[in-house]
Amino acid sequence: MVCENQYTDNGYLEDYLNYYVGCHENYSRTCSRIHFFDGDFDYDKFEQVIVNPTANAERLGNYLGFMVVKPIPMTFIGRTCLKLPENYALPDHAVITREYTADLFGLKLTVSSLAFQEQDRVVAACSSSSIWCLLHALKLRRIKSPAQITMAATESSKIINTFPSTGLNTAEIERALEYFDLRQHQISPHASSNENLPLLKEVVQTYIDSNIPLILGLECQQKQPNVPYKAAGEHAVTIIGYGINQSGEMDKLIVHDDRSGPFSILRFVPDYTVKTTEKKVTVLISEEFYVNTAEIEAHECPEVMVYNNLIIATDPRVRIGFDPIAQTVDGIATLLRSTFTMLASALPGPLKAVVTSKVKLQKSSEYKQKVKTQCVSNKSEILTRNFPKYLWIGEYSVNGKPLFDLVFDSTNLPQGEAYLCSAFYDESAPDTLTKLATVHYDDVIAKREKYTNYSPDFIHQVLRVVKSKNKPNRFFNYLDKVFGRAWMPQLIKNTEIANKQLKEQDCRLVLQHSFDNKNEATTDRFKALLDIQAVRAYEWKKEPEPKEEIQARWLIWVISEFGALFIGEDSDETGHPTLTGARPARIGGELIQKPEDPNTIYVNCFSGRYSKNFANKPEKDIFLSNAMTKISDILGGNDYTFVLDERLNTK
Numbered sequence: 001m002v003c004e005n006q007y008t009d010n011g012y013l014e015d016y017l018n019y020y021v022g023c024h025e026n027y028s029r030t031c032s033r034i035h036f037f038d039g040d041f042d043y044d045k046f047e048q049v050i051v052n053p054t055a056n057a058e059r060l061g062n063y064l065g066f067m068v069v070k071p072i073p074m075t076f077i078g079r080t081c082l083k084l085p086e087n088y089a090l091p092d093h094a095v096i097t098r099e100y101t102a103d104l105f106g107l108k109l110t111v112s113s114l115a116f117q118e119q120d121r122v123v124a125a126c127s128s129s130s131i132w133c134l135l136h137a138l139k140l141r142r143i144k145s146p147a148q149i150t151m152a153a154t155e156s157s158k159i160i161n162t163f164p165s166t167g168l169n170t171a172e173i174e175r176a177l178e179y180f181d182l183r184q185h186q187i188s189p190h191a192s193s194n195e196n197l198p199l200l201k202e203v204v205q206t207y208i209d210s211n212i213p214l215i216l217g218l219e220c221q222q223k224q225p226n227v228p229y230k231a232a233g234e235h236a237v238t239i240i241g242y243g244i245n246q247s248g249e250m251d252k253l254i255v256h257d258d259r260s261g262p263f264s265i266l267r268f269v270p271d272y273t274v275k276t277t278e279k280k281v282t283v284l285i286s287e288e289f290y291v292n293t294a295e296i297e298a299h300e301c302p303e304v305m306v307y308n309n310l311i312i313a314t315d316p317r318v319r320i321g322f323d324p325i326a327q328t329v330d331g332i333a334t335l336l337r338s339t340f341t342m343l344a345s346a347l348p349g350p351l352k353a354v355v356t357s358k359v360k361l362q363k364s365s366e367y368k369q370k371v372k373t374q375c376v377s378n379k380s381e382i383l384t385r386n387f388p389k390y391l392w393i394g395e396y397s398v399n400g401k402p403l404f405d406l407v408f409d410s411t412n413l414p415q416g417e418a419y420l421c422s423a424f425y426d427e428s429a430p431d432t433l434t435k436l437a438t439v440h441y442d443d444v445i446a447k448r449e450k451y452t453n454y455s456p457d458f459i460h461q462v463l464r465v466v467k468s469k470n471k472p473n474r475f476f477n478y479l480d481k482v483f484g485r486a487w488m489p490q491l492i493k494n495t496e497i498a499n500k501q502l503k504e505q506d507c508r509l510v511l512q513h514s515f516d517n518k519n520e521a522t523t524d525r526f527k528a529l530l531d532i533q534a535v536r537a538y539e540w541k542k543e544p545e546p547k548e549e550i551q552a553r554w555l556i557w558v559i560s561e562f563g564a565l566f567i568g569e570d571s572d573e574t575g576h577p578t579l580t581g582a583r584p585a586r587i588g589g590e591l592i593q594k595p596e597d598p599n600t601i602y603v604n605c606f607s608g609r610y611s612k613n614f615a616n617k618p619e620k621d622i623f624l625s626n627a628m629t630k631i632s633d634i635l636g637g638n639d640y641t642f643v644l645d646e647r648l649n650t651k
Helices: 010-018 043-051 126-137 146-153 170-179 196-209 293-297 322-345 364-373 379-383 429-447 459-467 474-483 494-498 525-531 576-580 617-635 646-650
Strands: 002-007 031-037 063-069 077-082 093-095 098-104 107-113 183-187 214-222 230-244 250-257 261-273 280-286 303-314 355-363 390-398 401-409 419-424 509-511 536-541 548-560 565-568 585-594 597-603 641-644
Touching: 010 077, 010 146, 031 098, 063 107, 077 107, 077 261, 093 196, 126 146, 126 170, 126 214, 126 230, 126 250, 146 170, 170 183, 170 303, 183 196, 196 214, 196 230, 196 250, 196 303, 196 322, 196 355, 230 261, 230 303, 261 303, 322 355, 322 390, 322 401, 322 429, 322 459, 355 364, 364 379, 364 390, 379 419, 401 429, 419 429, 419 459, 429 459, 474 585, 474 617, 509 525, 525 548, 525 565, 548 576, 548 617, 565 576, 565 617, 576 585, 585 617, 597 617, 617 641
Parallel strands: 597 641
Antiparallel strands: 002 031, 031 063, 063 077, 093 230, 098 107, 183 303, 214 230, 214 303, 230 250, 250 261, 261 280, 280 303, 355 390, 390 401, 401 419, 509 565, 536 548, 548 565, 548 585, 585 597
């Protein structure tokens, strides 16, 4: 253990300037900071480590964290970052942590923890400390002190005393969160009944798995021997994790409680009597009281807590809350179980499918990193798709193996098109999801109100999109299938940029239909453009074949991103990107006319800028064949015959 004296803690310094400096007592403006190591060392060894440029802190043992000691009486524990207990790192626990760094006399120390501090009952009530812990768990860059949090919460209060020692009410907590540009979602159970317990656990698991902490409002009930429970006031803790038992159910919350310390445990105890009405509710009991099972079974625990409020703080861009997404994910899970049951009845052998679902709120960048590292059949589609910053993810597993994810836009309107796409972890997942939508779509529609503009979930939306082959934009998917995906050009010539060729596209033809090929004088625009091309030497064959040049006229063509046919001139200074303005396009090539056979136009896909993106020759042949059909339909009205370039068989 090393004590660092005269340490300036930014959080305490702000509290000092806001409150303690006005006290008659001369409180110090500096603190002490105690560092903890698990190794044995004396002063001489410690001094050798800090002065030796090649030595590192590992010689002192593993770093366990630090604690700031404030120079005030009684409630002196300031910012404390202690290493996460080892048993909390096991798979049956989920805890939010972040990396903290500390500089100890030149030694760079790091610890994985979550900051905690004790309320001092003046500038920081329990709710202020809970908000402070929540801001740390959200990994915000700049975190205000408890005094500043309290002032932000009571800024518009009519009370003169802006440092309420009795704590902040719910409205003040919400005001403080809004001050830090956070959107708050509140869940207030009518009572801590067994019906509300699954909802509480589901919400906690969803947000903790999403690395989002929660503030839990509690009503403390205390009991003396042979005396009924009495309300002892309200309390607020920050939920930073949870634990599950051997049966897979959540049985405890891991919280930062300014009364009992960091990483404290609150146990769920159902059917507990706390009032004279003999009404049984679910209570939370601190780990220190939970060891006495006899008192708990006799409903004689000295203190129990009844939850009455749950506050979640998220980025303001998250507009769709938990409820509609949870209803959607649970509803699809129910339909998925029904689908597997139906499939099992059609098979001779037994088919047992245990379907589980989970909801997460993730940054799109984090979700893409997850998809990139896992076996996802449509990985390219997910990674290259444009997503909003935050996504709701519905994860589905069958018999413990991931099946598919449903991806929702968290920034959309509640009545908007929130469902974006699906990620498939199994080859059978697309067919399973399509089967689900096909079988249950009509039933879901029948149960909906006919004349309503609002739905409490997105089940109908998911089924509708999946039923249409899981392709939200069928226009672009059709073009991808017929002409290949749209790609950026592999090369843009310097002359195309220097001569501003990319902006001057008057010489090109943009053709979608056959009537686009006629001008006001009903002249064939393609024929007119081709006829003004000079007959030039065209390198018909290149190395390693014997070189051969022919005399020909030619133009270049490309299918645009939106399916239009672009045709234009070719030169040493220009190319296919000149036609598209260097925008994404699909397959492209050349249109060649030999003077000895002017009515025959040879079509190929020789475009080094676009067609080279299609390395698979059979696939490229399909795209070229479809493009030939489009070219013939649009340009074939002037006695032209379009044939495939004979060289295609050798390429």
